[in-house]
Amino acid sequence: MLEYYDISGCYILPWSMKIWNRMKIFFDAEIENMEVEECKFPLFVSEASLHKEADHIEGFAPDVAWVTISGDDELLNPIAIRPTSETVMYPYFRKWIRGHRDLPLKFNQWCNVVRWETSNPTPFIRSREFHWQEGRTAFATKEEADEEVLQVLGLYRRIYEEFMAVPVVKGMKSENEKFAGALYTTSVEAFIPNTGRAIQGATSHCLGQNFARMFDIHFENDKGEKNMVWQNSWAYSTRTIGVMVMVHGDDKGLVLPPKVASKQVIVIPVPYKDADTRAIYDACFETARELNRAGFRAETDLRENYSPGWKYSHWELKGVPLRIEIGPKDMARNQVRVVRRDNGAKQDISRTILVDQIRDLLDNVQQSLFDAAKQKRDACITVATTWEEFAAALNEKKMILAPWCDEEEVERKVKERTKGEMGACKTLCTPFDQPELPEGTLCFASGKPAKKWTYWGRSY
Amino acid sequence: MLEYYDISGCYILPWSMKIWNRMKIFFDAEIENMEVEECKFPLFVSEASLHKEADHIEGFAPDVAWVTISGDDELLNPIAIRPTSETVMYPYFRKWIRGHRDLPLKFNQWCNVVRWETSNPTPFIRSREFHWQEGRTAFATKEEADEEVLQVLGLYRRIYEEFMAVPVVKGMKSENEKFAGALYTTSVEAFIPNTGRAIQGATSHCLGQNFARMFDIHFENDKGEKNMVWQNSWAYSTRTIGVMVMVHGDDKGLVLPPKVASKQVIVIPVPYKDADTRAIYDACFETARELNRAGFRAETDLRENYSPGWKYSHWELKGVPLRIEIGPKDMARNQVRVVRRDNGAKQDISRTILVDQIRDLLDNVQQSLFDAAKQKRDACITVATTWEEFAAALNEKKMILAPWCDEEEVERKVKERTKGEMGACKTLCTPFDQPELPEGTLCFASGKPAKKWTYWGRSY
Numbered sequence: 034m035l036e037y038y039d040i041s042g043c044y045i046l047p048w049s050m051k052i053w054n055r056m057k058i059f060f061d062a063e064i065e066n067m068e069v070e071e072c073k074f075p076l077f078v079s080e081a082s083l084h085k086e087a088d089h090i091e092g093f094a095p096d097v098a099w100v101t102i103s104g105d106d107e108l109l110n111p112i113a114i115r116p117t118s119e120t121v122m123y124p125y126f127r128k129w130i131r132g133h134r135d136l137p138l139k140f141n142q143w144c145n146v147v148r149w150e151t152s153n154p155t156p157f158i159r160s161r162e163f164h165w166q167e168g169r170t171a172f173a174t175k176e177e178a179d180e181e182v183l184q185v186l187g188l189y190r191r192i193y194e195e196f197m198a199v200p201v202v203k204g205m206k207s208e209n210e211k212f213a214g215a216l217y218t219t220s221v222e223a224f225i226p227n228t229g230r231a232i233q234g235a236t237s238h239c240l241g242q243n244f245a246r247m248f249d250i251h252f253e254n255d256k257g258e259k260n261m262v263w264q265n266s267w268a269y270s271t272r273t274i275g276v277m278v279m280v281h282g283d284d285k286g287l288v289l290p291p292k293v294a295s296k297q298v299i300v301i302p303v304p305y306k307d308a309d310t311r312a313i314y315d316a317c318f319e320t321a322r323e324l325n326r327a328g329f330r331a332e333t334d335l336r337e338n339y340s341p342g343w344k345y346s347h348w349e350l351k352g353v354p355l356r357i358e359i360g361p362k363d364m365a366r367n368q369v370r371v372v373r374r375d376n377g378a379k380q381d382i383s384r385t386i387l388v389d390q391i392r393d394l395l396d397n398v399q400q401s402l403f404d405a406a407k408q409k410r411d412a413c414i415t416v417a418t419t420w421e422e423f424a425a426a427l428n429e430k431k432m433i434l435a436p437w438c439d440e441e442e443v444e445r446k447v448k449e450r451t452k453g454e455m456g457a458c459k460t461l462c463t464p465f466d467q468p469e470l471p472e473g474t475l476c477f478a479s480g481k482p483a484k485k486w487t488y489w490g491r492s493y
Numbered sequence: 494m495l496e497y498y499d500i501s502g503c504y505i506l507p508w509s510m511k512i513w514n515r516m517k518i519f520f521d522a523e524i525e526n527m528e529v530e531e532c533k534f535p536l537f538v539s540e541a542s543l544h545k546e547a548d549h550i551e552g553f554a555p556d557v558a559w560v561t562i563s564g565d566d567e568l569l570n571p572i573a574i575r576p577t578s579e580t581v582m583y584p585y586f587r588k589w590i591r592g593h594r595d596l597p598l599k600f601n602q603w604c605n606v607v608r609w610e611t612s613n614p615t616p617f618i619r620s621r622e623f624h625w626q627e628g629r630t631a632f633a634t635k636e637e638a639d640e641e642v643l644q645v646l647g648l649y650r651r652i653y654e655e656f657m658a659v660p661v662v663k664g665m666k667s668e669n670e671k672f673a674g675a676l677y678t679t680s681v682e683a684f685i686p687n688t689g690r691a692i693q694g695a696t697s698h699c700l701g702q703n704f705a706r707m708f709d710i711h712f713e714n715d716k717g718e719k720n721m722v723w724q725n726s727w728a729y730s731t732r733t734i735g736v737m738v739m740v741h742g743d744d745k746g747l748v749l750p751p752k753v754a755s756k757q758v759i760v761i762p763v764p765y766k767d768a769d770t771r772a773i774y775d776a777c778f779e780t781a782r783e784l785n786r787a788g789f790r791a792e793t794d795l796r797e798n799y800s801p802g803w804k805y806s807h808w809e810l811k812g813v814p815l816r817i818e819i820g821p822k823d824m825a826r827n828q829v830r831v832v833r834r835d836n837g838a839k840q841d842i843s844r845t846i847l848v849d850q851i852r853d854l855l856d857n858v859q860q861s862l863f864d865a866a867k868q869k870r871d872a873c874i875t876v877a878t879t880w881e882e883f884a885a886a887l888n889e890k891k892m893i894l895a896p897w898c899d900e901e902e903v904e905r906k907v908k909e910r911t912k913g914e915m916g917a918c919k920t921l922c923t924p925f926d927q928p929e930l931p932e933g934t935l936c937f938a939s940g941k942p943a944k945k946w947t948y949w950g951r952s953y
Contacts, residue, residue: 036585039542040572043535045585047600050531071510075503076536076605076622082499095564102571103609104555111562112500114574125496125505134796140507145536145605149563162536336594 034278034287035156042154042161049274051295053164056192056273057143060166063188067181069139069168074121076145077112082120086247089119092213096148098161114147119214119240119266122169123248130171130262132253137177139170157275158232158493165270171250171262175241178263182219182237185267189221189235192269197277198290198402199223200410201234202488204462208441212266216241222461222488225279226409229430231461231490232276235269280406281375287352288374290402291395298324298331298391299348300369303341303360316359320369320387327388329395349374354398355391375402423477423489427451427458432490434468436483438476447478447489461488494738494747495616502614502621509734511755513624516652516733517603520626523648527641529599529628534581536605537572542580546707549579552673556608558621574607579674579700579726582629583708590631590722592713597637598722599630617735618692618953625730631710631722635701638723642679642697645727649681649695652729657737658750658862659683660870661694662948664922669904672726676701682921682948685739686869689890691921691950692736695729740866741835747812748834750862751855758784758791758851759808760829763801763820776819780829780847787848789855809834814858815851835862883937883949887911887918892950894928896943898936907938907949921948 036045046053061071077100084090099111115121122140130138143166154160168185172178186203193201201221211218215238223234244250245261254260281288291297300317304310317333324331334344341358348356358370368381371391375398382390415431417423426433437443437460444460451458463485474483496505506513521531537560544550559571575581582600590598603626614620628645632638646663653661661681671678675698683694704710705721714720741748751757760777764770777793784791794804801818808816818830828841831851835858842850875891877883886893897903897920904920911918923945934943 036588038535039539039584040535040537043537045535046533047585047589048530048532050533050602054531070508071514072508073506073510073624075498075500075505076607077500077503079499097564098560099562100558100574101561102559103611104557114560124499125507128496134798142510147536151563164533338594 034274037156040161042150042159044156044160046164046271048295049271052274052277052289052293053271055293056196057166059196060188060192060269064139064141064168064185067139067184068137069141069170072140072142073144074115074118074125074142076115078115078118078121079112080110082124083113085120086214086244088243089214093117093148096150098147098149115144116148117146117266117268118142118144118167119169119244120248123244123250123264126169126171126262126264127248127250130250130252133173133255136173136252136262137170139168141166141168155275155493157278158272160271163270163272165268168265168267170265171245172264173252173254173260173262175239175263178239178265181265182239182267185265186219186221186235186237189237189267189269192273193221193223193234193276194403196290196292197273197280198292198399198406199234199276199280200403200407202462202464203466204464204488206236206462207439207444207460207487209444210460212236212238214240214243215266216243220462223276223280224410224413224432224490225276225493226413227279229413229491230493231432231488232272232493233461234273234276235267237267238265240264240266281402282352285346286350288402289352289354291354291399294352294354295330296332296348296351296353297329297395298355298357299344299353300324300331300333300357300359301341301344301348302333302335303358303363305361308361309364313359313361313364316364317357320357320359320384323388324391327392329391345372355394373398375405417477418474419477424451427489427491430491432461432488433458434464434486434488435477436470436474437463437485437487438479438481439463439484439487440476440479440481443476443479443481456491458489458491461490461492463487494734497616500621502610502619504616504620506624506731508755509731512734512737512749512753513731515753516656517626519656520648520652520729524599524601524628524645527599527644528597529601529630532600532602533604534578534585534602536574538575538578538581539572540570542584543573545580546674546704548703549674553577553608556610558607558609576608577606577726577728578602578604578627579629579704580708583704583710583724586629586631586722586724587708587710590710590712593633593715596633596712596722597630599628601626601628615735615953617738618732620731623730623732625728628725628727630725631705632724633712633714633720633722635699635723638699638725641725642699642727645725646679646681646695646697649697649727649729652733653681653683653694653736654863656750656752657733657740658752658859658866659694659736659740660863660867662922662924663926664924664948666696666922667899667904667920667947668901670920672696672698674700674703675726676703680922683736683740684870684873684892684950685736685953686873687739689873689951690953691892691948692732692953693921694733694736695727697727698725700724700726741862742812745806746810748862749812749814751814751859754812754814755790756792756808756811756813757789757855758815758817759804759813760784760791760793760817760819761801761804761808762793762795763818763823765821768821769824773819773821773824776824777817780817780819780844783848784851787852789851805832815854833858835865877937878934879937884911887949887951890951892921892948893918894924894946894948895937896930896934897923897945897947898939898941899923899944899947900939900941903936903939903941916951918949918951921950921952923947 206218221234415426666678875886
């Protein structure tokens with residue numbers, strides 16, 4: 034899935050692009066329906082553009098990589114590598130938007146961005162170069178922008194839950210945690226039970242008119258009045274793959290959900306000395322072919338120099354959802370043995386009904402992975418209404434749902450108080466799906482009246 | 494199609510990605526059949542890796558962009574942005590290849606590369622950042638490598654001729670013009686009649702064992718002997734789009750071949766004062782819908798604030814292959830008027846047979862574009878057997894086919910002698926499809942015995 038590289042924080046993705054592409058096909062089709070145009074903007078951004086929006090650059094400045102030399106020559110002006118493309122694209126939004134008929138303007142690009150972070154890089158999760166899609170849109174009204182923010186967030190939820198089989202919480206980021214320069218930020222948040230850390234899965238921001246003001250992006254409405262546009266910005270990255278790996282992986286290696294697995298079924302011959310090896314190999318080949326014809330992604334492993342046992346471990350490590358074994362006994366009974374990667378369950382299936390059974394099994398594996406992940410995640414969620422409950426839950430590496438007064442200063446203090454080896458605790462999001470907040474409920478941290486339920490935790 | 498950017502040599506591709514993606518789908522399917530795996534390698538390359546292959550780095554060194562600063566800190570070691578990825582990928586080929594069972598190893602990635610060239614950047618054709626696919630493969634034998642070189646070159650020919658409707662010549666680059674570090678380079682060469690310049694369309698290289706030697710990429714064969722791998726490298730870039738634009742474009746703007754056009758048919762209402770405008774608009778809508786259902790990419794332009802004439806020019810500029818006009822007379826006769834972008838031909842078509850007729854017309858436009866381009870290109874090819882003929886043809890901006898002794902020194906001298914405002918003339922390629930070379934034919938430049946027919950010309 035991933036190989037380390039000789040430059041820290043950069044990784045090689047040799048065999049995971051197919052998973053990435055499967056989600057890309059889904060996402061591209063959905064945003065094409067939303068009339069988003071695909072584009073490519075440059076990798077480089079001038080210092081002047083990058084520095085135009087003050088909050089925004091403040092958020093990124095320490096991590097920007099600068100090109101200063103070409104060949105043997107020093108460049109007249111250093112040029113930044115995009116850490117994100119708002120400031121790359123918005124000067125052209127200004128140019129392209131004249132009247133209300135130019136709106137909405139919607140672009141998306143698939144590209145690489147660079148954030149030269151000095152804190153621990155983590156494969157997939159926090160890398161210096163990463164791959165993502167970034168959508169940048171502009172509207173005449175806030176209402177249209179608001180609507181799109183949630184529409185895209187819904188797609189991100191589906192990518193996690195329907196494709197990756199990873200449960201997420203949709204919600205609103207706090208003022209402290211929102212994207213620098215945004216009016217508000219929504220996100221989907223996942224949780225990794227093994228490490229007790231939450232992870233921001235993807236974000237969909239309403240930028241309000243902040244960038245429009247800085248980049249002077251105006252349009253003339255149908256009454257001839259000059260107005261500023263409302264803008265959104267939304268992205269998900271190869272981090273999704275890392276989340277999936279961490280959520281489903283086990284001691285034997287990867288566990289891939291069938292919807293994204295490049296190989297859904299691996300067919301392995303299990304010959305015995307006296308058996309008709311040729312016939313068994315043919316049956317494997319035929320079985321894979323039948324499954325491929327039915328639209329599944331099946332392959333055989335007919336290598337003669339590896340034992341069946343070695344092959345089992347090999348394909349378990351790679352996370353293939355189903356393994357089919359065919360031996361002499363199976364041949365005699367016109368059946369195959371099917372073994373699930375997720376729970377190890379084995380069953381013999383008659384070859385006459387194989388396609389339907391495999392379809393059901395793959396659906397079942399996909400659903401089971403999600404259900405198991407959700408059960409584990411839910412078991413990690415703790416409600417805390419007092420600081421003591423909160424601190425205890427944090428010790429137990431929980432994802433904590435707590436009533437909060439929604440004051441920035443209070444969040445900062447919680448961060449301060451929880452600082453330590455494990456990293457500070459902060460808000461993850463305020464879930465859109467709010468439990469009832471009984472009148473008189475107090476903030477767990479400040480004792481002031483609580484305004485909402487918010488998720489807190491340590492985070493990647 | 495393209496917008497200039499505030500950093501010289503970088504361009505914005507706002508609406509041309511769909512064309513790019515259409516070729517990508519074709520190419521990806523073909524190389525998947527060849528069992529090439531998709532991957533992503535890092536944007537950055539360390540100085541040590543970059544400098545390992547001497548000829549290779551000599552070819553790129555003047556154009557390499559270096560990152561030296563992150564945030565406010567100077568990096569300990571400057572890091573290069575890949576100008577191409579041989580040196581990024583081959584250390585990992587070394588790691589992944591152990592025995593003959595690991596071969597062939599075949600990877601392809603779609604990515605951006607940076608060559609900070611100081612000579613005139615030209616949109617699509619020569620840009621500092623560009624997008625391409627780069628295939629990197631390793632084989633146990635030279636025969637397998639040789640075979641793949643030509644197989645991929647065949648795909649490049651198809652991209653140009655079948656999709657872009659641009660005729661190309663398949664051939665071998667000279668020693669002077671081959672890829673730095675390659676054993677040999679094959680290419681498809683296009684020609685732009687308007688400017689009298691040839692352009693290298695795409696290249697497929699056999700690297701021999703040069704990089705294997707430098708990066709120590711060995712495998713153990715089935716007899717337990719240690720051997721070096723044979724490697725290939727092949728790429729085509731967004732330049733393809735530039736070539737297409739230059740070959741087919743005319744005074745009215747773009748002319749897009751139907752196979753790659755995002756919009757193949759634009760349907761425009763032509764109402765009159767007294768006519769039933771609603772019915773005409775409905776007919777336009779219905780016509781587009783019928784064509785879309787039949788699998789074409791059709792759209793309407795029902796904007797009320799623009800005249801039909803304005804719309805005609807607008808969509809001609811954008812190169813849409815067919816325009817359908819529907820006015821009162823067409824309504825009365827249950828017909829539409831169809832106008833071709835490529836030659837302006839108009840015809841009335843009954844709505845009852847529209848789908849079949851549009852299918853034929855689109856096929857015909859695609860073929861006509863290719864035929865017209867080939868006729869123009871062929872008219873630019875001149876055979877020259879003496880220096881005088883050669884010089885005259887070069888003055889007339891021709892693509893020159895000349896008998897050549899195949900000596901590097903002679904090519905260098907021709908370059909020297911033809912230097913000037915227009916740029917020097919060099920070999921384009923030695924076509925695989927060789928005309929007969931009568932015995933005793935002499936080299937046009939050196940007077941020595943000629944070994945082959947080679948194309949010469951000024952080039953982008």
